[in-house]
Amino acid sequence: MSEQLSGTLATISPPLPLLEGLTAEFYAFCKAGELRFQKCSDCAAWRHVPRLRCGGCNSTSWRWERSSGQGVIYSLTTVYRALHPGLDPKTPFICAVVEMSEGVRVVSEILVEPGQVPEIGTRVAVVFDAVTQEVTLPKFRMTGRQ
Amino acid sequence: MSSILNETCIVGIGETAYRRGEDRPKTDFDLQLEASLAAIAEAGLKPGDIDGIVCPIVGGKADDFAANLGLKDLRYAVTSHTGGAACVAALASAAMAVAAGVARHVLVPAGWRGYSGPRARGLASNSSDLGIGSVVRDFYAPHGAVSAVHQYALIASRYLSRYKVPVEALGMVAVEFRRNAQLNPLALMRGKELTLDEYLASTMISTPFRRFDCSLETDGAAALIVASASKARDMPQPPVYIMAVEEARPYPIDEFANRQNMVEIGLTQAAPRAFARAGVTPGDVDFLQVYDSFTINVLRQIEAAGFCQPGEAGQFVLDGNIGLRGSLPVNTNGGMLAEAHIMGMNNVLEAVRQLRGAAKDRQVQNAELGVVTGLGGGWATSGIAILRR
Numbered sequence: 001m002s003e004q005l006s007g008t009l010a011t012i013s014p015p016l017p018l019l020e021g022l023t024a025e026f027y028a029f030c031k032a033g034e035l036r037f038q039k040c041s042d043c044a045a046w047r048h049v050p051r052l053r054c055g056g057c058n059s060t061s062w063r064w065e066r067s068s069g070q071g072v073i074y075s076l077t078t079v080y081r082a083l084h085p086g087l088d089p090k091t092p093f094i095c096a097v098v099e100m101s102e103g104v105r106v107v108s109e110i111l112v113e114p115g116q117v118p119e120i121g122t123r124v125a126v127v128f129d130a131v132t133q134e135v136t137l138p139k140f141r142m143t144g145r146q
Numbered sequence: 147m148s149s150i151l152n153e154t155c156i157v158g159i160g161e162t163a164y165r166r167g168e169d170r171p172k173t174d175f176d177l178q179l180e181a182s183l184a185a186i187a188e189a190g191l192k193p194g195d196i197d198g199i200v201c202p203i204v205g206g207k208a209d210d211f212a213a214n215l216g217l218k219d220l221r222y223a224v225t226s227h228t229g230g231a232a233c234v235a236a237l238a239s240a241a242m243a244v245a246a247g248v249a250r251h252v253l254v255p256a257g258w259r260g261y262s263g264p265r266a267r268g269l270a271s272n273s274s275d276l277g278i279g280s281v282v283r284d285f286y287a288p289h290g291a292v293s294a295v296h297q298y299a300l301i302a303s304r305y306l307s308r309y310k311v312p313v314e315a316l317g318m319v320a321v322e323f324r325r326n327a328q329l330n331p332l333a334l335m336r337g338k339e340l341t342l343d344e345y346l347a348s349t350m351i352s353t354p355f356r357r358f359d360c361s362l363e364t365d366g367a368a369a370l371i372v373a374s375a376s377k378a379r380d381m382p383q384p385p386v387y388i389m390a391v392e393e394a395r396p397y398p399i400d401e402f403a404n405r406q407n408m409v410e411i412g413l414t415q416a417a418p419r420a421f422a423r424a425g426v427t428p429g430d431v432d433f434l435q436v437y438d439s440f441t442i443n444v445l446r447q448i449e450a451a452g453f454c455q456p457g458e459a460g461q462f463v464l465d466g467n468i469g470l471r472g473s474l475p476v477n478t479n480g481g482m483l484a485e486a487h488i489m490g491m492n493n494v495l496e497a498v499r500q501l502r503g504a505a506k507d508r509q510v511q512n513a514e515l516g517v518v519t520g521l522g523g524g525w526a527t528s529g530i531a532i533l534r535r
Contacts, residue, residue: 015287023284049285049401075304075408078353083293095290095352097300097403105403107300108289120307137288 014086016135022050029064031136035126037104039065048104069126071098071140073118074105098124098140109139116142154241155378155385156533157251158189158371159495164334164486165365166261172365174205174263178255179214181367186215189371190382191251196371198222198249200236202256203229203489211253222249226529228393229522230437231412232256233491234529238391240372250373256491257367281401294439295360297525299352301402302442305409306354309457313354316441317345318463320358320483323438326470327480329507332492334362335484359441361482368491370498384502389532390423392416399524411443412528413450413519421452424532428452431532432513433500434474435493437521438481444468447519448476451530470508478508490520494531501535 017023022038029036037046040054041061053060076096082088094110096118110118111127118124124140131137162180186193193215201208201223208223222243226232233256240252282291291297306313324340327333340358348357378385394412396405421427428451436447445459453474454462462468468476479485479496486492497518499505505513513535520529 015283015292017284017288018280023280048404049281055398074403075300075307076353077291077296077299077303077355078350079290079296080349080353081295081351082290083295084287087290087292090290093290095296095300097304097408105408107286107291107403120304131288135288139289 012086014131015084026050027135030128030138033128035067035069035138036064037067037102038062046102046104048106068101071100071124073120073122073124074099075120076118094118111139111141118142152387152389153375154244154372154388155375156370156498157373157378157381157383157385158185159498160184160188161368161495162366164332168262168365174258175210177257177367178202178205181257181369182253182255185369185371188383195251196253198243198252200239200254201225203232204258228527228529230439230489231393231520231522231527231529233489233494234518234520234531235393237388237531241388241391244372244374252372253369255369256489259365260487261363261365279400295355296352298440298442299355301409302354305442311460314342315460315463316359317342319441319444320345322469323477323481323484326478326508327484330479330485333480333485334364335480361439361487364486366486366488368488368495370494386498386501387534389534390420391531392420393529395524395527399527402525409446411446411450411521411526413447413530416528416530417451420530420532426515431515431517433478433510433516434476435497435518436476437490437519438477438483443521447521451517475510478505478510494518497533501533
């Protein structure tokens with residue numbers, strides 16, 4: 001958690017990933033506007049969170065592949081108490097598990113327009129949000145097709 | 147292995163007062179030491195009799211206990227990497243050490259300043275030790291799933307939707323345990339009844355979880371001592387036999403979203419093993435003490451332990467089965483939702499009291515066989531112990 005002073009205002013950043021190793025690679029793609037997951041070179045399974053070995057066939061051969069960016073809400077929670085000073089100002093917000101068309105599931109925020117009520121089963125598509133200079137997070141919006 | 151485990155007993159229990167706030171600052175270890183000394187005395191032992199320890203997941207390390215208990219010959223010191231399941235999983239280590247003749251009196255302490263120190267609400271369940279794990283840090287917290295309450299809320303939301311369970315089922319877990327706490331002099335919620343309407347009106351934290359879906363935050367510690375059955379027969383307390391202890395985890399353990407069944411817990415694997423080793427079935431069980439960090443986990447564990455089919459625990463609760471006079475009394479002490487959050491060790495102690503016939507107003511009639519669970523690391527590492535008198 002870092003504290004940035006801006007004039008007389010102190011802002012506390014939201015919790016941020018530690019940009020090392022595979023995590024850094026994942027989020028570097030996000031910063032470039034791409035959602036990519038690892039795909040096993042031997043059994044073609046997609047996986048998330050990033051790992052060095054395939055959980056299915058144990059292969060250590062893989063590539064970063066670009067996701068369609070399309071998914072479906074698998075679960076969601078509306079957060080009223082963030083329990084983190086960097087996220088308290090945003091509440092209430094929606095945190096969801098999104099199941100991508102590739103099969104992997106991602107924990108991410110659902111960005112909602114007035115009048116929209118996302119539910120389990122709602123179709124969503126990825127967008128990118130630069131939350132700091134270094135970190136861009138994938139987030140999701142409801143798509144027109146429901 | 148089953149015969150080995152049946153030859154070890156819990157021979158002493160002890161606890162501090164369970165509080166929110168303290169008169170003077172103590173450390174996690176101070177509390178654990180106090181509970182340890184109480185358990186040692188209750189077992190009719192002297193501190194120097196302790197020659198084995200399964201260390202807690204926070205607070206004292208083996209050297210802290212050895213130095214402060216005045217141990218001259220500590221022969222066995224391990225810890226359990228199961229997070230909240232440690233108090234139960236630790237019974238296996240303790241029993242194996244005793245049965246193998248490595249140690250004679252194994253101390254298992256637990257406890258913390260869960261109210262006055264870093265609060266349970268701030269913890270993330272990725273790591274088997276207390277503290278934020280890398281997956282939560284990198285892929286959950288930045289997206290808003292900061293803490294256990296948010297992470298379990300995502301699991302609960304899926305569970306309630308998939309099985310069409312009304313939120314009142316969660317509420318009745320909280321109400322029943324609060325009711326039990328009224329009969330428990332140790333319980334923080336004694337004197338504070340809870341109705342379903344009050345539950346539904348309580349503050350929403352992260353849907354579907356309200357304030358009363360979440361376990362207490364408590365300062366306190368509890369401990370127990372394991373010894374051989376032959377020694378136990380000469381000790382002051384009625385022995386409680388350890389019939390079986392098992393632990394298990396689903397894959398992957400370090401993040402839950404990509405599990406094939408996101409609501410699955412290790413207990414699905416561990417419970418059948420434990421019942422098989424003990425040679426008993428869920429139908430034989432007189433009471434159940436489950437790790438109730440959140441109400442959803444009570445439903446998940448009732449099912450995974452084999453008392454209900456998946457998705458049916460909600461109706462089981464609504465039908466009144468888990469009350470003190472129900473078909474399966476659960477958390478007769480009020481659990482972590484209503485007695486105290488001592489990382490599940492308080493639930494183990496209540497199981498021991500029930501089997502000793504020492505649960506007073508909360509006594510389950512003819513309690514001969516009890517099950518106690520722990521649930522912790524990775525939102526799904528499970529421990530289960532089958533105990534008998």
